[in-house]
Amino acid sequence: MSLSKPIGIFDSGLGGLTVARAIASRLPDESIYYVGDTKRCPYGTRPQAEVRLFVRQVGHWLERHDVKLVVIACNTATAAGLDVIQRTLSVPVIGVIEPGARAAIQATRSRRVGVLATQGTVDSGAYERAIHNLDAGVHVTQAPAGSFVDLVERELASGTYLHDDWMENPEVFDTAEVRELAQRNVAPLMGHGVDTVVLGCTHFPLLAREISAALGPGVRTVSSAEETAREVAEILERRGELAGPDTADLGAGGEPKYRFATTSDDITSFAVAGKFIFGHPLDSIEHIELETLEALAAR
Amino acid sequence: MSLSKPIGIFDSGLGGLTVARAIASRLPDESIYYVGDTKRCPYGTRPQAEVRLFVRQVGHWLERHDVKLVVIACNTATAAGLDVIQRTLSVPVIGVIEPGARAAIQATRSRRVGVLATQGTVDSGAYERAIHNLDAGVHVTQAPAGSFVDLVERELASGTYLHDDWMENPEVFDTAEVRELAQRNVAPLMGHGVDTVVLGCTHFPLLAREISAALGPGVRTVSSAEETAREVAEILERRGELAGPDTADLGAGGEPKYRFATTSDDITSFAVAGKFIFGHPLDSIEHIELETLEALAAR
Numbered sequence: 001m002s003l004s005k006p007i008g009i010f011d012s013g014l015g016g017l018t019v020a021r022a023i024a025s026r027l028p029d030e031s032i033y034y035v036g037d038t039k040r041c042p043y044g045t046r047p048q049a050e051v052r053l054f055v056r057q058v059g060h061w062l063e064r065h066d067v068k069l070v071v072i073a074c075n076t077a078t079a080a081g082l083d084v085i086q087r088t089l090s091v092p093v094i095g096v097i098e099p100g101a102r103a104a105i106q107a108t109r110s111r112r113v114g115v116l117a118t119q120g121t122v123d124s125g126a127y128e129r130a131i132h133n134l135d136a137g138v139h140v141t142q143a144p145a146g147s148f149v150d151l152v153e154r155e156l157a158s159g160t161y162l163h164d165d166w167m168e169n170p171e172v173f174d175t176a177e178v179r180e181l182a183q184r185n186v187a188p189l190m191g192h193g194v195d196t197v198v199l200g201c202t203h204f205p206l207l208a209r210e211i212s213a214a215l216g217p218g219v220r221t222v223s224s225a226e227e228t229a230r231e232v233a234e235i236l237e238r239r240g241e242l243a244g245p246d247t248a249d250l251g252a253g254g255e256p257k258y259r260f261a262t263t264s265d266d267i268t269s270f271a272v273a274g275k276f277i278f279g280h281p282l283d284s285i286e287h288i289e290l291e292t293l294e295a296l297a298a299r
Numbered sequence: 300m301s302l303s304k305p306i307g308i309f310d311s312g313l314g315g316l317t318v319a320r321a322i323a324s325r326l327p328d329e330s331i332y333y334v335g336d337t338k339r340c341p342y343g344t345r346p347q348a349e350v351r352l353f354v355r356q357v358g359h360w361l362e363r364h365d366v367k368l369v370v371i372a373c374n375t376a377t378a379a380g381l382d383v384i385q386r387t388l389s390v391p392v393i394g395v396i397e398p399g400a401r402a403a404i405q406a407t408r409s410r411r412v413g414v415l416a417t418q419g420t421v422d423s424g425a426y427e428r429a430i431h432n433l434d435a436g437v438h439v440t441q442a443p444a445g446s447f448v449d450l451v452e453r454e455l456a457s458g459t460y461l462h463d464d465w466m467e468n469p470e471v472f473d474t475a476e477v478r479e480l481a482q483r484n485v486a487p488l489m490g491h492g493v494d495t496v497v498l499g500c501t502h503f504p505l506l507a508r509e510i511s512a513a514l515g516p517g518v519r520t521v522s523s524a525e526e527t528a529r530e531v532a533e534i535l536e537r538r539g540e541l542a543g544p545d546t547a548d549l550g551a552g553g554e555p556k557y558r559f560a561t562t563s564d565d566i567t568s569f570a571v572a573g574k575f576i577f578g579h580p581l582d583s584i585e586h587i588e589l590e591t592l593e594a595l596a597a598r
Contacts, residue, residue: 086436090410098433106537111389133432134397137385238405 003243006031006259007232008067008091010058013041014156014270015149015202016073017277019096022205022229023071024258024280027236029243031257033067035288036274038264043076044120044146055081056088057290063089068241071228072096075117075201079126092235099231100198100224101130105138107220108196112139114189114219116211117200119144127200143188145201147181148211152203156273173210182207182214189215198222206277256284263288302542305330305558306531307366307390309357312340313455313569314448314501315372316576318395321504321528322370323557323579326535328542330556332366334587335573337563342375343419343445354380355387356589359598362388367540370527371395374416374500378425391534398530399497399523400429404437406519407495411438413488413518415510416499418443426499442487444500446480447510451502455572472509481506481513488514497521505576555583562587 007027009020013036020034035058037043043051055077062070070085070093072078078095086093104113115127122142131140155173189197197219199205205223212221236242260282262270267285274282306326308319312335319333334357336342342350354376361369369384369392371377377394385392403412414426421441430439454472488496496518498504504522511520535541559581561569566584573581 083435086434089436092404092410092434093436103537105391106534109538111391135385135391136382137388137392235405238402239408 002068002241004031005066005068006033007236008033008035008062008065008070009073010035010037010062010070010077011072011074011202012036012043012054012077013038014273014277015152017274018202018205018223019071019073019225019228020258021278021280022223022225023232024278026229026233027242029245030236031243031259033062033065033259033261035062035261036263036270037290038262038266038270040263042149043074043080044118044149048080048124051077051080052084053293053296055085057293057296059085059089059093060296061288061290063091067091069094069232069235071232073202073225073228075121075126075224076124079121079124094228094231094235096202096224096228097126097200098130099227100200100222101127102134103222103227103230104196104198105131105135107222108138110193110195111135111137112141112193112195114186114192114194114197115140115142115200116145116148116185116189116197116204117142118146118149120146121200127198139192141189141192141194143185145185145204148185148207149201149203151178151181152206156276157269159272173207178207178210179214182210186211186214194219196220196222198224200224258282258284260285261288262286263290301367301540303330304365304367305332306535307332307334307361307364307369308372309334309336309361309369309376310371310373310501311335311342311353311376312337313572313576314451316573317501317504317522318370318372318524318527319557320577320579321522321524322531323577325528325532326541328544329535330542330558332361332364332558332560334361334560335562335569336589337561337565337569339562341448342373342379343417343448347379347423350376350379351383352592352595354384356592356595358384358388358392359595360587360589362390366390368393368531368534370531372501372524372527374420374425374523375423378420378423393527393530393534395501395523395527396425396499397429398526399499399521400426401433402521402526402529403495403497404430404434406521407437409492409494410434410436411440411492411494413485413491413493413496414439414441414499415444415447415484415488415496415503416441417445417448419445420499426497438491440488440491440493442484444484444503447484447506448500448502450477450480451505455575456568458571472506477506477509478513481509485510485513493518495519495521497523499523557581557583559584560587561585562589 072095082095371394381394
């Protein structure tokens with residue numbers, strides 16, 4: 001049975017751990033196998049064709065490791081490679097874009113939605129397409145906010161804020177610099193009647209409070225991470241594949257519930273920053289080598 | 300507040316009452332305003348451009364009657380006019396195609412989905428598009444089954460089966476003729492590994508048992524009506540617009556909870572056949588005139 005199989009989640013690095021965290025929180029009985037392709041992070045600056053190959057590599061790796069569902073927990077990878085990997089894997093694959101787009105459409109009253117994302121995601125037009133596929137009448141305003149990623153990555157690297165779980169320490173990013181950056185990044189969304197904003201990058205839930213504060217009271221934010229977790233729950237429920245409290249014992253005995261894999265050699269950085277994002281120590285981290293692109297091409 | 304406003308539902312005729320029924324069953328505190336454009340039924344044989352105009356007419360009528368959400372409870376009208384009406388109304392509009400497509404994708408294990416629909420819906424390719432927008436890897440096999448509509452319409456007109464609610468009388472359509480028709484209609488779906496079939500026409504839930512029997516055990520059916528009701532619930536919940544047990548009293552005093560409007564002069568046929576489909580007497584039916592196409596064009 002596939003109940004006890006893990007949910008496969010992947011990202012170019014650590015940001016997707018916000019999605020893993022949302023899934024673990026909504027579905028506490030599920031096992032997770034997370035791959036961070038940290039060695040080649042970030043994906044955002046690479047050509048789409050290259051990212052598509054990476055998505056195939058990681059997707060095939062997860063399928064070989066017998067996951068029941070694959071989540072591409074990365075907006076860039078979803079925009080570039082979701083369709084390719086859906087066509088090649090035998091298990092369902094979902095991305096983070098459609099769930100966030102859908103939630104925003106359902107929530108907006110002004111029928112004007114804002115999208116905060118990296119420049120690459122903005123340029124791909126993936127959110128606009130996903131929104132208009134579902135509701136042709138919703139107006140979309142996008143704002144590139146890649147500097148949020150730089151900020152989070154810098155702080156993760158510096159270790160300054162890594163004293164604890166950010167969820168337990170909402171003041172972690174509550175500094176004058178962050179407030180000012182948030183004001184600047186959301187500025188393009190103001191004055192357009194936008195009442196709902198999608199946090200269209202996996203790093204952004206880390207700054208949700210500061211972004212909300214900058215957007216002001218009448219604007220609600222939608223977390224792609226939360227919405228993707230909701231979608232995962234719905235799919236597993238519909239397929240009768242939800243793990244229950246008893247299912248954990250059905251797994252190959254003794255395996256940790258949450259396993260993490262990185263393509264980088266530096267497991268320590270992954271562990272330290274990962275704990276901060278996942279909100280739980282990463283007890284099982286391994287270094288992995290993906291199938292070479294040549295082997296993949298020969299398939 | 301919009302809590303007490305009705306949900307607007309429309310169809311070319313009576314078939315959409317299966318959707319209204321599913322909504323009333325899932326959300327018993329909601330009011331419904333249903334329009335059947337019975338005078339011009341069926342839409343399926345008309346040019347798409349004409350159907351788009353009809354959708355705009357009925358959509359504007361519902362908006363003027365202050366509904367909080369519009370459901371196009373008709374596959375033909377959804378395929379032809381959903382995007383147009385989403386762009387012109389200020390309230391959210393959903394169709395019946397996307398919810399059914401989404402549920403089928405979530406449910407299928409073989410990643411092979413069948414669609415039973417009228418010839419017009421099959422030809423529009425709307426289900427294939429909706430499915431592939433969400434999952435590029437799901438294979439779709441379609442089968443035209445318009446003869447189900449003819450059968451249901453004939454029986455509704457004859458009144459033979461109108462002794463009671465069909466849900467309470469599952470044997471209503473359990474005749475050799477219907478079984479044989481069901482076998483013939485599902486035949487194009489057999490042998491393709493399809494494990495999930497969308498009932499892509501609002502009349503088909505009336506024959507759900509017979510269609511399921513013809514498909515055999517390993518195949519599950521997805522009712523667009525049920526899935527659309529689920530989507531309505533999700534949207535209203537997300538917007539904080541769900542009516543509660545107390546909300547009914549907030550409505551303009553004395554209004555019936557379920558109101559039905561028909562563009563035909565024959566209110567009696569609507570009442571008799573409608574009760575059979577809605578599963579509840581239609582206590583409030585009115586004849587309405589829509590805005591003329593000329594007036595609509597002048598907007």
